[in-house]
Amino acid sequence: MPAPVQHYDEMNLPAGAGRGVREHYRHVVDWLAGMPPERVAEKRREADLLFHRVGITFAVYGDEAGAERLIPFDTIPRIIPLAEWEMLAKGLKQRVTALNRFLHDIYHGQEILKAGVIPPEQVLTNEAYQVSMIGLELPNRVYSQISGIDLIRHEDGGYYVLEDNLRTPSGVSYMLENRKMMMRLFPELFATQSVLPVEHYPGLLLDTLRAAAPHEMREPTVVVLTPGQYNSAYFEHAFLAQQMGVELVEGADLFVKDGHVYMRTTGGRQRVDVIYRRVDDAYLDPLAFRPDSFLGVPGLLSVYRAGNVSLANALGTGVADDKSTYPYVPDMIRFYLSEEPILKNVPTWQLKKPDDLAQVMDNLAKLVVKEVQGSGGYGMLIGPTSTKKEVEAFRARILANPANYIAQPTLSLSTCPTFVEQGIAPRHIDLRPFVLSGKDVKFVPGGLTRVALKEGSLVVNSSQGGGTKDTWVVE
DSSP: OOOOOOOOBSSBOOGGGTSOBOGGGHHHHHHHHTOOHHHHHHHHHHHHHHHHHHTOOEEOTTOTTOOEEOOOEEEEEEEEEHHHHHHHHHHHHHHHHHHHHHHHHHTTTOHHHHTTSSOHHHHHTOTTOOGGGTTOOOGGGOSOSEEEEEEEEOTTSOEEEEEEEOSSOOOHHHHHHHHHHHHHHOHHHHTTSOBOOOTTHHHHHHHHHHHTSGGGOSSOOEEEEOOOTTSTTHHHHHHHHHHHTOEEEOGGGEEEETTEEEEEETTEEEEEOEEEEOSOGGGSOTTTSOTTOSSSOTTHHHHHHTTSSEEESOTTTHHHHSTTTGGGHHHHHHHHHOSOOSSEEOOOEETTSHHHHHHHHHTGGGEEEEETTOOTTOSEEEGGGSOHHHHHHHHHHHHHOGGGEEEEEOOOOOEEEEEETTEEEEEEEEEEOEEEESSSEEOOSSOEEEEOOSTTOOOOOGGGTOEEEEEEEEO
16 A cells, blocks of 8 residues: 655645746745735734624534634635646536436436446445435436535645535635635735636526526525524525525425425515525435424425425435445446546545455555545544554444445645744645536636645644635636
8 A cells, every 4th residue: 555645835846846936826925025924914813803703603513612713714825727727627527427427327227337337235225325316307417516526636746536525515605705805905916916706606506506496497586595503504504695695594484385395484485496405315304304303394305306396406415425436436437428537536445345444454554544424524534643542443443334434545635835823834735616517517716725724734624623725726
């Protein structure tokens, strides 16, 4: 198995290339050189104050204090040249198109299973597989209207897909607010570079949701369904509803009558056609799934199956972003599109396979191990940064239920200069572009760059202390 590798520096050329700066970072380097430290500190304080005023907070589950906190925002942007972004965009479109084809197929003809490309048990016994979706025709045959694809750059300079998020991906509000913040704090920096815009994302999102409406209605009513203010991403739910000009609702605000979903308003009931739901499958309808759920709408599934309301994203999308399904995505692309994958996968061992399990057990301290249904950086082991005691405790968890885990080599995420207490230092980053699928596939250039603020850390998740950066695609 591969040993840990050196990282790719997003700003600086390697030593053999003359220790120079990459061309697309030259203006930023000059700007940093002329920035007095006291002005940097002042702008960072201003950013924190503005984020507090806007209410951009993130609740951390399990935090004993129960307090919401700011996601740290770093004022040095992550920059991607346009030609590089165009390659990424083609790969993202290819990948998400194949994933949506896969989701339609497993709930209809199941051709990919019949062809032996993916073992039937991988899909049919998956806990995210929804039998209620079998045979249901969706508008445009799209299951994941909003996808968040996590990318990392390896030491070879190539981009790799770390994971696919097709259920309720979050973070786009931070992408939009980070751009607003940078333009407000450092307008002079934007004057030196042609940075492609991202502020039109809410309009693209609304168009995508309207395109998902049943029967191609001309003026469908769209709502954002939130679990409520105690959800970690509540700020984003409220933000996106406000930006799109649609209602933010909770389950109690909706009801089912005569085969349709309605919203309670001060002027009486109003029919709802598209629900952008930020509630997990199991909690959407207490009559069909968890009877103890107060977050959903009783009878919603029956209206959905009748084709009288649309859900974005669809029920049952979790089969496609399960981490044990991830190794099969390149084969999905070949099967459905007859193309070679543009974006690479990270090599992955499936611990339900005895040979893979044995190999991983022999090398556990060198690897990253994740729960197949895990998210937010929870339920994972990073072997090289864990103690021997932590590794052995995780070994016991794996052996108790091997099918619940996958393992990957420890890829060293690329670094970007970041303001830390000691000054400017490299910190590891990833990138989450947001892909919108309707009648066609759309996205804004860039995405959310997450940064691991602890020195040497590879965990960028906000729930684990990570921060964010503005992402610039420059011409």
